[in-house]
Amino acid sequence: MGHSQADKARSRERILEQAAGQVREMGLESVSVSKLMSSAKLTHGGFYGHFASRSELLLHALERALDDGRAAFEAKNGTGPHDYCATVRGYLSRKHRDARASGCAIAALAGDVARADEASREAMSSRIEQFAVNLGASMNQEDADKALFAVSALIGALVVSRVMVDEKRSDAVLAAAKRQLLALNEDN
Known part of the structure; x- marks a missing residue:
């Protein structure tokens, strides 16, 4: 007995x-x-009815994780232009740091993706570029280099804060990055 296309789509969605x-x-x-x-x-045998390989699955899972992270951000902050200071404060907050499974997928997976295949790196690269464009639009200046730096600093500081075992040092990483990034937006 075969499965309908709708059943197959629901199964793929669950996977x-x-x-x-x-x-x-x-x-x-x-x-x-x-x-x-x-x-x-x-x-297990049904897997190949949905994906040609584990690599294909990982690429689609990565894209889904990145899209889910973006959707969570938009649900919280809206889809229009974002306030730079509010974005920096929210991204570099304890709440975001502690939300490893539901926070920014770029920060959660950047190390893995750096070692992954080109398709996975491209999927994440495009999301990072879009993050920089969106953040740049919310800054007081139109400097693509500053926006790209700010995105790199946000992601890096979040990753380092999650690595720190001592919570006070982790908080210090977030606070230092936050101060510098907020000051960056004041420089004109």
Whole structure:
């Protein structure tokens, strides 16, 4: 007995949802096809009806994780022009730092993607470029280099703050980056 296209689409959606959540929380290499299919209540053999390879799955899971992160940001901040200072403060907050599984997927996965295939790097590169364009539009100046620097500093500071074991040092990383990035926007 065959499955309808709607059933197949729902199954693919379950697989991607599970995989995207897993890569955000534990990284790209954490995905085991057999465990993923089991958690999606599907057979291991059925995987190839949805994806040609594990690499293809990882690319789609990465794209989903990045899109989910963007959607969460837009749900909180709206889709229009964003306030630079509010973005910096929110991104470099304790709440965001502590939300590893639901926070910025770029920060969560940049190290993995740096070692991944070109398609995965391209998927993340395009999201980073868009982040820089959006952040640049909210800055007091029109300097693409400053916007790209600000995005790099935001992501880097969040990653380093998550690495720090001592919570006071982690908070210090966030506070220092926040001060510098807010001052950057005042420079004209």
